[in-house]
Amino acid sequence: MTDAARPDTASDTSSTLSYEQAGVNYDLIDPLKVAAQRAAAATAVNLVPHGFAEVPASRGESAYVLDVGPFYLASIVECLGSKALVADEMKALTGRSFYDAIAQDTIAMAINDLITVGATPLVVQAYWAAGGSDWFGDAQRAQALVAGWKKACDTCGVAWGGGETPALAGIVEPGRIDLAASCTGIVNPKARLSLGDKLGAGDAIVLLASSGIHANGLSLARKLVERLPQGYLTEVAKGLSYGEALLAPTTLYSPVTEALAKAGIVPHYCANITGHGWRKLLRHPATRTYRVHAVPPVPPVLKFIQQHARQDDHEAYGTLNMGAGFALFVAPEQAQRCVEIARAQGVAAMVAGRVEAGAKRLIVEPLGIEWGDDALQLR
Numbered sequence: 001m002t003d004a005a006r007p008d009t010a011s012d013t014s015s016t017l018s019y020e021q022a023g024v025n026y027d028l029i030d031p032l033k034v035a036a037q038r039a040a041a042a043t044a045v046n047l048v049p050h051g052f053a054e055v056p057a058s059r060g061e062s063a064y065v066l067d068v069g070p071f072y073l074a075s076i077v078e079c080l081g082s083k084a085l086v087a088d089e090m091k092a093l094t095g096r097s098f099y100d101a102i103a104q105d106t107i108a109m110a111i112n113d114l115i116t117v118g119a120t121p122l123v124v125q126a127y128w129a130a131g132g133s134d135w136f137g138d139a140q141r142a143q144a145l146v147a148g149w150k151k152a153c154d155t156c157g158v159a160w161g162g163g164e165t166p167a168l169a170g171i172v173e174p175g176r177i178d179l180a181a182s183c184t185g186i187v188n189p190k191a192r193l194s195l196g197d198k199l200g201a202g203d204a205i206v207l208l209a210s211s212g213i214h215a216n217g218l219s220l221a222r223k224l225v226e227r228l229p230q231g232y233l234t235e236v237a238k239g240l241s242y243g244e245a246l247l248a249p250t251t252l253y254s255p256v257t258e259a260l261a262k263a264g265i266v267p268h269y270c271a272n273i274t275g276h277g278w279r280k281l282l283r284h285p286a287t288r289t290y291r292v293h294a295v296p297p298v299p300p301v302l303k304f305i306q307q308h309a310r311q312d313d314h315e316a317y318g319t320l321n322m323g324a325g326f327a328l329f330v331a332p333e334q335a336q337r338c339v340e341i342a343r344a345q346g347v348a349a350m351v352a353g354r355v356e357a358g359a360k361r362l363i364v365e366p367l368g369i370e371w372g373d374d375a376l377q378l379r
Helices: 026-050 083-094 099-117 133-137 139-156 218-227 242-246 254-262 277-282 300-308 313-317 332-344
Strands: 064-067 072-079 120-130 159-164 177-187 204-209 235-237 269-272 289-292 324-330 349-356 361-364 369-372
Touching (some): 083 242, 099 139, 204 332, 218 242, 235 242, 254 332, 277 324, 313 369, 324 332
Antiparallel strands (some): 120 177, 289 349, 361 369
16 A cells, blocks of 8 residues: 555544554564663662662662662653643643643653652752753743742652753754653652562552643644644533643642651552553562452543544553553552542542452453553563
């Protein structure tokens, strides 16, 4: 079939629009991640002369953990991705800057990963790479980015240590910006470390609600605009446009994990549900079966994306968070208390399932979908 004869799956509203068709293919990306992890592991010996050591089990997890003696240090770097492009389009359409929310998204990408290992976030660094110096000349946009960044830091109780603001003409497109954040945290006492060594049959799966699409799946969401008669201004719900719904800021989950620690609850494992959707529940390398018996409500924007992208549940839940932004694997007797603590921090939560002995697989009973060991290859 010639290129001219191939159907345009983005504009063809009757066909399924997958994440791969939107330009993101994890089958190509993940092998590089695995190769990088293996090369990086060989550098751990460089810590020995300093009297420190890595925690090997943190390799392949969402944050890297370093043993410095009386406590652990954890670190992570994450980028926002393409969500800023939606903010730029909505600014052109509405005149409103959404960069306060975009700032929170960027910090959330780092902090929500860092806390999976039991760390308290301490310091955030900013990386704001623009396509030219002119980007910083838009005072409204720049001030919104600064204000949103500080507000998110205050919410998480972290210091904003500094950052880098390069103008990268020829690398970043003119008028665009690439946003990223790094975060360093402390695991103190060491008993707060959560790398899954205690994860076992009988543990409860507690899901914390998402605020919407968060900052993953935006390539798909942007591609979908080609199918919508009014583009980003298409209504998702009464008075709520598609663009506004996409730009709801990512939930910051560190207030919940810090409240759990104060209550004496140490999760056996945690997973930040980002790229790969619910398949992230399979992240730990142990052979376990994860059985979900209840699913959270799906935010309107994610229902909208699933409907208009013509995705079945297997595709949608394997790509997007579908209402669950973070998972806690805890002792069963602590599960309901986790829900109460999360709700006290303003985050909806539910006891959604349990961990069982058996083959490595995720079974979502209410939807009749299942993934096996080959569904997530991150190490």
